[in-house]
Amino acid sequence: MNKKELLDESLKKIKIEASDEQLDQLLDYYDFLIKTNETLNLTRITEFEDVVMKHFVDSCAIGQYVDLHRSLSIIDIGTGAGFPGIPLKIIYPELSVTLADSLNKRIRFLEEVIQLLSLENIRTIHSRAEDLGKNCDFREKFDLCVSRAVANLSTLSELAIPLVKVGGNFISYKSGEIDQELKDAEFAVGELSGRIKDVLYFQLPGDEISRSFVMIEKVRKTKKKYPRKAGTPSKNPLQDISSCER
Template sequence: ALIKSVEEISLNPYRIIDIGTGAGFPGIPLKIAFPQLKVTLMDSLNKRVKFLNEVIVKLELKEIQAIHSRAEDLGREKEYREKYDLSVSRAVANLSTLLEYCMPFVKPGGFFISYKSGKIEEELASAKHAIFLLSGKVSGVESFTLDGADAERTLVKIEKVNEISKKYPRKAGVPAKEPLK
């Protein structure tokens, strides 16, 4: 669901950024499953980044980096802004806030995929304006239940159709306190 096909990945070395990666999920499993990916793991806690760097060394992973930063700051830097084919995030914030964190990294034609638990309809409806402001369009919503789990999980796939305004992301802390509506 995240990526079209193994063959497509083999032909195109996708650049992926995992925002608020925590212990490296889903970025590290994606890198292991698809070694040709170029992966950036970003987290705001340096202790997690140090742990991720140890994991990267122990697993001898190549073309993967862990960065200590806030999404609002890194998303303004030329080296990272609109440079990724795919941005992923899991359980970091509500969808409107996540969009502002993640969409600045995605190049036009790329995708942001949010991994959410529970029903998504209401959250998706309230994020409609944020999706528009951040030059996105919903291109897929897939719900599923993992074996042995009670809660439903959902992948929300947002395609980036154009560059976004330089005013996004807003200053650190603002997207979480005042999500786009």
């Protein structure tokens, strides 16, 4: 089985029927990622089969649960090397995608990928998510925010929920055990005007580690004081102070 066939079969395991053009785009993305990774250190995952499963399939698996075959505005915060935003854009071209990251070297890489793959209706933003959440051009402008960033759900919620329209959703990609993390994030999610709508559990084919998608719905406008200044959400995640006084 060649690379294209392996990629095709892997996507079919999550019910994605990719066209030849989409498969070629993902393969070109892989080649450019690995070449650039030699100097920029974008990912520790480099073997083709691992990138397919742990980056491409993992990024697109949310499409099994959410209808992405429609015109939606999506922002991917802390996108890094473009996951999940670029694979989602390739497989679901109707999406309008914004890729946000705080490191300029990653943004330059992403812009080269966009040009290489001839992707349209996709843009990059060099910024911290806290700053975007205070910017009127981005605050409460998106139907959906996604993130595979490694941070606790309380922190991610403060970065993401202010960017989502009322009625929109934030989907956090998680792995491993998350029950305590969900419990710890309940106050922050509510304080930021969201509610945990669903937790969808998913197993990557051939991987023992369980994945989950935490779906948070934006139920009303977020208070203007959120997000707090850059760095604060990660250093001091929102918590219910009353619980600390017991």
